[in-house]
Amino acid sequence: DAGITQSPRYKITETGRQVTLMCHQTWSHSYMFWYRQDLGHGLRLIYYSAAADITDKGEVPDGYVVSRSKTENFPLTLESATRSQTSVYFCASSDEVGTAEAFFGQGTRLTVV
Amino acid sequence: SQQGEEDPQALSIQEGENATMNCSYKTSINNLQWYRQNSGRGLVHLILIRSNEREKHSGRLRVTLDTSKKSSSLLITASRAADTASYFCADSSGSARQLTFGSGTQLTVLP
Numbered sequence: 345d346a347g348i349t350q351s352p353r354y355k356i357t358e359t360g361r362q363v364t365l366m367c368h369q370t371w372s373h374s375y376m377f378w379y380r381q382d383l384g385h386g387l388r389l390i391y392y393s394a395a396a397d398i399t400d401k402g403e404v405p406d407g408y409v410v411s412r413s414k415t416e417n418f419p420l421t422l423e424s425a426t427r428s429q430t431s432v433y434f435c436a437s438s439d440e441v442g443t444a445e446a447f448f449g450q451g452t453r454l455t456v457v
Numbered sequence: 458s459q460q461g462e463e464d465p466q467a468l469s470i471q472e473g474e475n476a477t478m479n480c481s482y483k484t485s486i487n488n489l490q491w492y493r494q495n496s497g498r499g500l501v502h503l504i505l506i507r508s509n510e511r512e513k514h515s516g517r518l519r520v521t522l523d524t525s526k527k528s529s530s531l532l533i534t535a536s537r538a539a540d541t542a543s544y545f546c547a548d549s550s551g552s553a554r555q556l557t558f559g560s561g562t563q564l565t566v567l568p
Binding site for chain 2: 377379384385386387388389392402403434436441442443444445446447448449450451
């Protein structure tokens with residue numbers, strides 16, 4: 345199916361564990377983004393990627409790692425999860441950055457206990 | 458840091474009424490976009506207005522942009538219960554052109 349999909353939809357993990365959130369898009373969009381959404385903060389950009397093997401930090405990158413070996417995939421890894429990383433994570437993709445609409449996945453609700 | 462800030466934070470209206478949401482931003486923008494988020498879902502793009510445009514329409518949506526006041530408004534006419542959602546403005550500024558989102562307006566349309 346065409347679109348952008350995130351997995352898993354829900355994840356509970358323990359403090360200190362490594363967890364990877366997956367994001368896959370079928371449009372071959374150049375740009376991909378990871379946001380986190382918390383009450384009172386709206387969406388905050390964690391990392392973004394302009395193309396395969398090109399990634400850059402956003403507003404809140406600490407504690408996260410990304411990679412983009414293929415255009416269609418943009419996984420987000422929490423190397424050692426903390427309770428403050430409990431959030432809803434959204435992946436998005438776009439043909440251009442900032443000048444065209446972004447397409448969002450359905451989100452991953454992550455709880456760190 | 459957040460660039461756009463929506464006002465009000467929450468809005469409750471009756472079906473058939475118009476809903477107006479405002480967004481303010483701090484620095485010069487390339488364009489401004491509005492998104493809708495239904496509960497538990499991802500964001501969906503509604504409309505994009507460029508910095509050299511003052512008004513744009515799409516169906517029941519009307520967006521205005523006032524660059525002198527660094528503000529934008531989203532008007533939804535003849536609202537429906539299905540319009541109940543959170544609405545976010547997102548601006549693109551600077552050389553990086555990343556989208557920066559506000560904290561959103563929660564709109565409730567009562568049947």
